[in-house]
Amino acid sequence: MSIFSKGHFVTPFNNQYVNKRTFIPRDERCPPTNLFQPSILPGTRNNFGHEDPSSSTWCRRPKHFFVLSNAGKPIYSRYGDESRMSSLLGVLQAILSLVSDDNDTLQSIVTGHHKFVFLLKGPLYLVAVAQTDEPERQLQCQLGYVYDQILSIVSLGQIRRIFESRHNFDLRKLITGTEGMLDHLIDHLSNNFSFALGSVESVRLPVPLRQRLGIALKLAKSTNVLYAVLATGMKLITLLRPKTVTLYASDLHILLSTVDSFSSFKIGEHWIPICLPKFNAEGFLHVYICYITSHTCLLLLSTDKNRFAEMSEIKTNVVDKLTRTGDLQKLDQLLDESPYTSADTGIPALRQFYYRSHKYTQHTGSYFGEPYVKLQEQQSLLEKYHLAWSCLRDKNQPIRIYHQTTATEAIIGWWKKVDHTRGAIY
């Protein structure tokens, strides 16, 4: 059965299509009130958000992500306007419901070159449609992150309450404006190994500098601060947390991806509510976001929404301290330099590597140099890494050393008792 070929696409609104992200009446003779959906933002998404789902470009996308409600209502699509995909999403919903009527859950469908992978979470159905070679398990894992990102915006408690009272609720009302966050996350899911590794990439820094940064961050010690994080992009610089409260890697991914996705966070100070699903899927934390240099972002998480002033003061103290010691400048310079390469390790013929510490759930990796310059080459290498990683962590048949050779490269994965080392390429 192939329901993903171009011929089967029906776009019911082809002619009288009303773009939900604009408020402009297409035909001014219509009373504008019929066309307006005030809760939906115009012009907030130009990252393929307007792609035509009947176009060949759309169909050729290697990977699609859709989110719909169990009533078949569109919630999100990575490419194109989800409200124009009612028929496709309706079919998906029908198939999923049919299987669940038999008290079973549909995991995936493979048809031709397409792989449909499903993740059913209460009232939300998440679907990945891939033409890539990624294994099903990996796509499941990616859907899990998409789900977490949605929860970070609308907590599980809210979703449950909403759908209990209104089965047909249009969840876009609540996630509108944050599509950019989901886009950002999904783009990183494919190109950033961190998500598959389940650990956070840390920045390479001289040990004394990192220690001094950590000491400065201790100024954030307060009963009102749950976590204090220094980060650059999607990478971690240092982190302060209570001994008894873990900050899960997946929560940190969602947090860093959220902050990294909006450039407006770079100006001024921000105070945003966020739900970190592993920490507590029912409620919200409040994050103070401030870029203390052009690259470095200070995040302070509090359980109390009235603590902005305190957070701001902590920021001033941390910045004062780091400016006095000159560490802030040093840090900024180091972050400005290009990332390190495998040549820095001194190991001949090593092209690229990742090292993951189980203890810290952090990892580091060398820059993708020759011959992995193009995105496509990097992705193909990452796919091999994914395979190696899934073999190493397979609980049923644990492998300690993984070795794979191809015509041009060898991939070695090594699981050591204390740490995980993996992915050396020759």
Next chain:
Amino acid sequence: MSASPETSATLTAKPIQVKLVLLGEAAVGKSSLVLRFSSNEFQDNKEPTIGAAFVTQKCRLEDKVIKFEIWDTAGQERFYSLAPMYYRNAHAAVVVFDVTRASSLERAKSWVKELQRQANLNVVIALVGNKLDLVRPSSTGVETAGEEEVTSPEQGETEAEDMNPDKSPSSESGSEGAESANVEYRPRQVTTEEGEAYAAEAGLLYFETSAKTGEGVQQVFIEIAKKLPTDQILSKSQRTASAGLNSGSVNVNLVNESGFGRSGQGNTADGTANAGNGCAC
């Protein structure tokens, strides 16, 4: 460093800290107004604000300097319950609507009602109709549209396919301006008279602006600054500071020397321990 009564001699040099909050429906241009006021910049397709953003900007009047501590709040519905945290203790509020969207004025009116019910008793409220640049200039617009149709109707369509269906074929009636490909004129849905009448009735300042061109933006903040009871604010903040209390108004002094740029604001936010608003929903 610390506040003391003798600063009254140098009042004119010290900035008076004023807490200002922006409210309004999503995508009416609140953040763009702030960006224009604070950095004199404009970004097309600006991301929506999440939660709230905090920016400070000084404003010079003839006899005093006002330092605005601006809370730029998110317009989306899911953040409404957080709003009291920002408007409580605000000295001024800017309620923004989009002149091309009648529904946004309705939303603005309900913000005004909420402010008048729950904010500071003497809060200065300004009603601002934004996006003047989207309203077709009455005479030149027609000519421009004509030219566009003749020269490049196809270009419009391909662009629409690529990324911006705002310009899909049916929008030819409001085609682009000559210099900018992104301009699409829209019919005005709130007239100046309508806005002014409501503002007069509710006792608000009224302005029309374009954050994109900068038209009228400075004026909003200058007029607010003029209308503020600054003496009151100042004396209250001095009382607060000299008594060493965190009672939630402004705090004039810590700013310059210690670099605690946000401390005054901090006090106000601290004071907002408003109950019963759950979380972000």
